Amino acid sequence: MVTSAAWTFSTADVAKSSSDLARKAALDGAPTGTGFLVGTQTAGRGRRGRTWISPQGGMYLSFVLRPDYDKHLWPLLSFVAALAARETIAHVLASHRPKVKWPNDILVNDRKICGILLEGVEDALIVGTGINVAPIKADTAMPGHIQPTSLVDLGDNVTTPALLAADYMDNLARRYNMFNQTAFAPIRDEWMRHAAFLNQNVTVMDTGLTGRFIGIDDDGSMMLVDASGKTHHITTGDVVLMGDGN
CATH class of the missing domain: 3.30.930.10 (Bira Bifunctional Protein; Domain 2)
Structure with missing residues (x-):
């Protein structure tokens, strides 16, 4: 112990x-x-x-x-x-x-x-x-x-x-x-x-939503800005860099 x-x-x-x-x-x-x-x-x-x-x-x-x-x-x-x-x-x-x-x-x-x-x-x-x-x-x-x-x-x-x-x-x-x-x-x-992928374009694998990862909100949700400039608050999902085949 x-x-x-x-x-x-x-x-x-x-x-x-x-x-x-x-x-x-x-x-x-x-x-x-x-x-x-x-x-x-x-x-x-x-x-x-x-x-x-x-x-x-x-x-x-x-x-x-x-x-x-x-x-x-x-x-x-x-x-x-x-x-x-x-x-x-x-x-x-x-x-x-x-x-x-x-x-x-x-x-x-x-x-x-x-x-x-x-x-x-x-x-x-x-x-x-x-x-x-x-x-x-x-x-x-x-x-x-x-x-x-x-x-x-x-x-x-x-x-x-x-x-x-x-x-x-x-x-x-x-x-x-x-x-x-x-x-x-x-x-x-x-x-x-210490955030990975900050200010980079990422994809939320579950939904296919893509955008620039700008940080996390006060509730821990991921903030993603899409091509139209709309900010999305993501509460669940797997995130990878756009175009990353891994």
């Missing part, structure tokens, strides 16, 4: 997913900061029920949060988690500049190294985070999606999932406390400083 102030995580070699363990703990009354690090996930999942390929060697970590504010604000915590993950990855890859991609990914060199999934369970929120550590196999690439990368693929052969998880826990705890004290504005400003 690894502990930092009131936050802690336990480890398991194998589980369906770290978020399943966190969900059970939440239903049993676990407090904010209760976490689970899993070595191999047999049924890892991403947004919209997609499978998250989770071989041994990645960081698969989920925490229980119990926000004491209205649930319509809970999705903003994905930006908090994304900044914590970006900071963690930047500590390891000092020569790279990780970017946050709306709504919940981290990219390095325009390839996905991290994904985040928020799931509500009664009066708790589960924040699940996966960071690719071990080399990516060629058969994990998904046509039509941004392609993956990992810490090892980018030159880091030292960092273990446990070390990564401990740093991420500290970063997430600090940023979660900051969000609770200051609300979304400073989180939004920092997120924008």
